[in-house]
Amino acid sequence: MTPEASVAIEGATDVVGYGPYVERLALRADQCAHASDNRVEMDRARLALKLAAEGGAVAVVSGGDPGVFAMAAAVFEAVESNPQWVTLDIQVAPGVTAMQAAAARLGAPLGHDFCAISLSDNLKPWAIVERRLRTACEGDFVIALYNPASKARPTRIVEAFDLMRQVKASMTPVAFARAVGRADETLTLTTLGEADASLVDMSTLVIVGSSETRFVARDGGQPWMLTPRTYGVCR
Numbered sequence: 628m629t630p631e632a633s634v635a636i637e638g639a640t641d642v643v644g645y646g647p648y649v650e651r652l653a654l655r656a657d658q659c660a661h662a663s664d665n666r667v668e669m670d671r672a673r674l675a676l677k678l679a680a681e682g683g684a685v686a687v688v689s690g691g692d693p694g695v696f697a698m699a700a701a702v703f704e705a706v707e708s709n710p711q712w713v714t715l716d717i718q719v720a721p722g723v724t725a726m727q728a729a730a731a732r733l734g735a736p737l738g739h740d741f742c743a744i745s746l747s748d749n750l751k752p753w754a755i756v757e758r759r760l761r762t763a764c765e766g767d768f769v770i771a772l773y774n775p776a777s778k779a780r781p782t783r784i785v786e787a788f789d790l791m792r793q794v795k796a797s798m799t800p801v802a803f804a805r806a807v808g809r810a811d812e813t814l815t816l817t818t819l820g821e822a823d824a825s826l827v828d829m830s831t832l833v834i835v836g837s838s839e840t841r842f843v844a845r846d847g848g849q850p851w852m853l854t855p856r857t858y859g860v861c862r
Contacts, residue, residue, distance in 0.1 A: 644688035672705040692724035726771035729804030734851030741769035764794035772833035800836040
């Protein structure tokens with residue numbers, strides 16, 4: 628969490644968000660929490676805007692950065708549908724998104740061109756996900772995979788790996804970064820050919836390297852994951 632986000636939450640009368648995220652906050656007794664379930668982002672956004680229109684100082688919380696596959700877009704989509712909310716003072720406080728947090732733990736896997744793709748097909752067709760994955764692989768991007776697997780979508784990560792193996796080399800470095808920053812954090816380094824999709828859940832950020840990405844061995848510790856800043860230069 629960034630200091631700017633902390634200040635916004637500190638000054639809020641109402642905090643709106645997905646239940647597990649709201650529960651991680653140490654709210655004061657005079658602050659009202661409005662926790663809700665997953666997959667109700669638009670309802671959550673409309674509630675926040677309604678509370679703000681009634682005079683509240685409302686903080687809408689997300690995991691990671693609110694602008695990356697998160698609540699900032701939902702709030703502005705809701706504003707777009709209701710002209711009365713256009714006049715509200717809405718500010719987005721940046722956070723640290725999952726791929727940045729994971730990259731910091733792993734070394735420098737995002738040192739060259741990269742992209743982020745959500746494997747969730749709740750709000751877009753799976754065919755679009757497949758097209759974007761294939762194009763990113765053909766473009767030789769490092770790829771950060773968000774929302775890789777859930778109870779409702781357990782096979783999408785398997786399908787994604789199968790597709791990427793058709794384009795990328797089997798020795799392409801892969802990292803599973805699970806629950807980064809929490810007590811149960813785990814980092815798993817593997818290759819695309821050996822990647823075990825069963826290790827992935829919704830708390831996991833998957834980074835698939837480019838043809839330039841490599842592991843840098845070090846004594847007494849897990850290798851670093853590096854994508855160098857130069858491209859096509861022999862080591």
